[in-house]
Amino acid sequence: MKKRAGNLILVQLISVIGILCLTALFSRQGVIEEIPQIFSYLFDAVALVLLLIIALPSMLVHGIWRDFFRVFQLGKKDRHFSLCEIKRTLLAIKLLQKQIIYGTIMVVGIYTIVILRNLDELSMIGPNMSVDFISLLYMAIVLLFIEPLKVYVQRYLEDYLAEEED
Numbered sequence: 001m002k003k004r005a006g007n008l009i010l011v012q013l014i015s016v017i018g019i020l021c022l023t024a025l026f027s028r029q030g031v032i033e034e035i036p037q038i039f040s041y042l043f044d045a046v047a048l049v050l051l052l053i054i055a056l057p058s059m060l061v062h063g064i065w066r067d068f069f070r071v072f073q074l075g076k077k078d079r080h081f082s083l084c085e086i087k088r089t090l091l092a093i094k095l096l097q098k099q100i101i102y103g104t105i106m107v108v109g110i111y112t113i114v115i116l117r118n119l120d121e122l123s124m125i126g127p128n129m130s131v132d133f134i135s136l137l138y139m140a141i142v143l144l145f146i147e148p149l150k151v152y153v154q155r156y157l158e159d160y161l162a163e164e165e166d
Helices: 005-027 032-041 045-061 064-072 083-117 122-165
Strands: none
Touching: 005 064, 005 122, 045 064, 045 083, 045 122, 064 083, 064 122, 083 122
């Protein structure tokens, strides 16, 4: 396998930035001066921190983080990994995906409950719900980066098993 996981992440990052820029451009009907304002709407530090707090500690406590970062070493020619290590890397990626999905559901649920409990005017529901849905956007972006890594490890595992059969 010649390609490395870092290259996949770089291509995915360029794609996501391009898609966000095009979406911002089309949502403002081509008015380029308003694009920075769109990106300011897309940043919510609280939602990002909550997602990190929910998703990462279990991986750190159980030592699964090392298994996850192994994906970036799989393409190196001087490194050889056992079947068990490759499977553990795949499990770590799957766990991170589930942690992010479940964490996002929790964050969106909590935000929605707080918004609905503190809603005095019906006209405020739009801005409040837009902040709520930023968590879903963060989840989608993170999963866009993780899914190619999972496929990369699965292909690496299949190649490893094919070499063992020969």
